Structure formats: C-alpha cells, structure tokens
Amino acid sequence: MxxxxxxxxxxxxxxxxxxxxxxxxxxxxxxxxxxxxxxxxxxxxxxxxxxxxxxxxxxxEVPPRSGRGSGVEAWRDFLSRHEIAADPDATRDDLIAAAEQSGLIEPEPPQE
Known part of the structure; x- marks a missing residue:
C-alpha cells in the first residue's frame, strides 16, 4: 500500500x-x-x-478562536495533543499564540 x-x-x-x-x-x-x-x-x-x-x-481539529468551544481548556487540550507545553496560568490568547508560534495554526491576519 x-x-x-x-x-x-x-x-x-x-x-x-x-x-x-x-x-x-x-x-x-x-x-x-x-x-x-x-x-x-x-x-x-x-x-x-x-x-x-x-x-x-x-x-x-483546531478549536475556534472565539465563541463556543474556544475556551482555555479546549486550547490547552489541543496543545497537549500536539505535545506543546503550556504555562498552567496561560490565558486563551497565550495558548493561541503558542499554537501559532509552534506552527500548529496560521497566525490570524491583523484586523484593519
């Protein structure tokens, strides 16, 4: 195969x-x-x-950045499944930034 x-x-x-x-x-x-x-x-x-x-x-599956399912625990779980360590006190935005920096997700384009 x-x-x-x-x-x-x-x-x-x-x-x-x-x-x-x-x-x-x-x-x-x-x-x-x-x-x-x-x-x-x-x-x-x-x-x-x-x-x-x-x-x-x-x-x-990447958690949404906002709205339902976008909480800290969803992002912490996502990073954990990809073996990315996160600070226990990290905010959702910190976790999203860690996912971006590790290359798991594309950075969100800047809002105009």
Whole structure:
C-alpha cells in the first residue's frame, strides 16, 4: 500500500494535502499520524487505517478562536495533543499564540 496525507499540513509555509506529491525532505518532517493507507488491491481500506484516520482527524481539529468551544481548556487540550507545553496560568490568547508560534495554526491576519 502507498501512503497519502489525510489532511492538509503546512511545512515551512507551504501547504500540502491529500493527492499532493511530497518531496522526500518534506515527507520526513511530517509525522506518521498525518498519513493514511490508500485503498488496497481488494478495493477497501483496512479497518485499522479507518480508525487511525478518525483519531487523527479529531487530533487535528483546531478549536475556534472565539465563541463556543474556544475556551482555555479546549486550547490547552489541543496543545497537549500536539505535545506543546503550556504555562498552567496561560490565558486563551497565550495558548493561541503558542499554537501559532509552534506552527500548529496560521497566525490570524491583523484586523484593519
């Protein structure tokens, strides 16, 4: 089976997604959790691959920056799933900034 990305990832400011051909140097920098196995010769995906894809998708979901689901705990959990340490006294804005600085999310464009 071949490997393909299951979601879009950003490496050095360049976006890569499902169906994109990855340069070897870029592929080495992307964790195995971002890949899923393609359909096998029998025309079906392995159940284990489907379960991994589902778990990875939940891990990749970024909390909203405001509104419902945007609280400190949601952001702390998101950073924790990506193994980013956060100060226990950090505010939601501090946690969002940490996610931006670590490259997990794109910085929000400045408001005019």
């Amino acid at each position: 071949t490997k393909r990305l299951i979601a879009y990832v950003h490496v050095d400011g360049q976006a890569y997604g499902p169906g994109d051909k990855l340069p070897a140097a870029v592929a080495k920098r992307i964790g195995a959790h971002a890949f899923a196995s393609d359909v096998d010769e029998g025309g079906r995906e392995d159940q284990e691959d489907l379960e991994i894809s589902s778990n990875v998708q939940r891990t990749l």
